[in-house]
């Protein structure tokens with residue numbers, strides 16, 4: 001069942017959020033007065049160069065960091081004011097996917113154990129139900145359920161990211177924060193994972209906060225885009241609008257740096273290209289131990 005917001009209005013509202021870090025004797029704002037809203041089922045892309053504050057922003061939203069200033073309302077609840085216990089419960093609905101899925105997976109755990117882990121932590125279901133759910137999740141992300149007893153390191157990068165996505169989906173979240181989720185992957189594999197994320201969004205009614213330094217990737221995924229520079233959102237617009245009529249010089253520079261293949265007629269083809277690539281193109285098979293890249 002799609003896990004959509006119970007109440008109308010934005011699923012996520014960020015208000016005047018700031019986060020400071022020490023720099024020498026001073027402190028600087030890694031995130032500075034950021035505000036936005038994200039409606040259920042939509043994708044907000046956050047783009048900006050490395051160091052512009054994207055990860056810090058996402059960490060404040062999910063409360064891995066406590067922001068010094070500002071508020072985060074999630075699914076009608078003041079997320080910033082939640083107690084540890086309330087946070088643990090509510091955080092089930094907000095999950096994160098990282099650039100390096102291996103880093104967030106316990107190397108001693110099999111794929112099945114890694115995906116089941118959030119269910120165990122939150123005491124969801126009996127062992128048999130959990131095993132069924134793991135099976136279902138593996139299929140959902142385009143992995144052969146026979147992969148369950150292998151270890152994450154036995155898989156290719158794209159497959160590892162699928163494992164990370166399956167784990168993130170285990171608790172049926174409403175919001176998925178993808179922080180550079182495809183940045184470490186080859187372009188063709190990026191396209192498969194992006195396509196998978198789009199399919200999952202349609203199927204499960206997910207809401208995405210999609211973060212990348214790569215505007216081409218963000219463009220593919222986003223209904224709206226927020227451009228960050230030095231901790232601030234310097235421009236916010238619907239995706240088409242941003243490309244058609246960027247208001248800031250900085251945004252224009254980012255757009256001009258997007259890789260493209262020139263084509264007769266002068267039209268741009270943004271990379272990576274998703275059309276015609278099924279999200280499960282090459283990934284349904286048992287894990288491969290070969291050293292050669294398999295995708």
Ligand SMILES: Nc1ncnc2c1ncn2[C@@H]1O[C@H](COP(=O)(O)OP(=O)(O)O)[C@@H](O)[C@H]1O
Pocket residue numbers: 021022030048049050051052053054055056057
């Ligand atoms: N834990 C931290 N302590 C001190 N400075 C940090 C920390 N995390 C990030 N920063 C700094 O905050 C700024 C924003 O970093 P980050 O949010 O990681 O940017 P991005 O994800 O856009 O690359 C950078 O200048 C970075 O060096």
Ligand SMILES: [Mg+2]
Pocket residue numbers: 054055056179180
């Ligand atoms: Mg980052």
